Amino acid sequence: MEQQTQPIPATNINPKATNNHNQPSSWAKKAWRLLSDVRAQSPLIQCITNFVSMDLMANTLLSAGASPAMLHSLEELNDFTPCCRALCINVGTLTPSWLPSMKAAAQLCSQLDTPWVLDPVAVSASGFRLKACMELVELKPAVIRGNGSEIIALSMAFTQPSKVSIVKGTDSIHESVDAVEAAKLLAKSSGAIVAVSGATDIVTDGNQVVGAHNGVALMQKITATGCSVTALIAAFVAVDKIHALDAAVSALAVFGVTGELGMKNAKGPASLRMHLIDALHGLDEAALESHVNITSLS
């Protein structure tokens, strides 16, 4: 695979400085270091995902420098999943025949200490889907990423199950900022880092809350941008699994920045889709540093 950037050795990063979330430049450096590590290491990312997202998700991972593999057959997991650096599970077009593969792959990852991320698409659209997502959460994802409505519903399913409201469809009817408390509760009850996408992307471990303010509204009009940024989170977690919160924030910010850069040449959602992928492939340190907008919200 073509490599176009020089990775920054992890030893060059001062962990104290990069953990100071009130310093914007430290976040930009962290995001650049993680993207550089993805480009240098090209981690193999298994994606068990919906049919709608497969193309954009695989191209997003490739443009970031990772190596995507859309394998979901139960018969292949024992051979294949242990070779992966991270797993992305997305329930967008869930059927009863796919659920055993998702659970088995998640279980394998947990046993192998391989990070995996969950995208609970349209979690409250049906009882079957809600139960499946709750069972997957029990299998210890490192990160759960959804839109506002998805995170509110999934969090409520664990805390106040009788109050889970049905949201039909995959689009959010809530703002991400309305899901902060739900995200914190879900993070605390599951042990996962929880990320909520939207105008501000919110990421929390249950205590600390970080906001990534990049992106353009038109990204909502391209199906599977959310699915794809979840896979990008998996790639970032693959290269730094002990700092899953930082990896999730960085992936969301990088994707948002590529949306902003892509928008300069886009005429609408279809051309934004193309230019966003190009921008991710060509992203350099100067452009990332001048666009990243991450703040502490806690």
Ligand SMILES: Nc1ncnc2c1ncn2[C@@H]1O[C@H](COP(=O)(O)OP(=O)(O)OP(=O)(O)O)[C@@H](O)[C@H]1O
């Ligand atoms: N109003 C907005 N302004 C800027 N960026 C946004 C806005 N809304 C969403 N985004 C960005 O668009 C991407 C997709 O987020 P969204 O919340 O639409 O996901 P989703 O609903 O799960 O999408 P899908 O299910 O189609 O994959 C994220 O990178 C997010 O930051």
Ligand SMILES: Cc1ncsc1CCO
């Ligand atoms: C539109 C759609 N339907 C099921 S999955 C999906 C992709 C966006 O989540």
Ligand SMILES: [Mg+2]
């Ligand atoms: Mg989604």
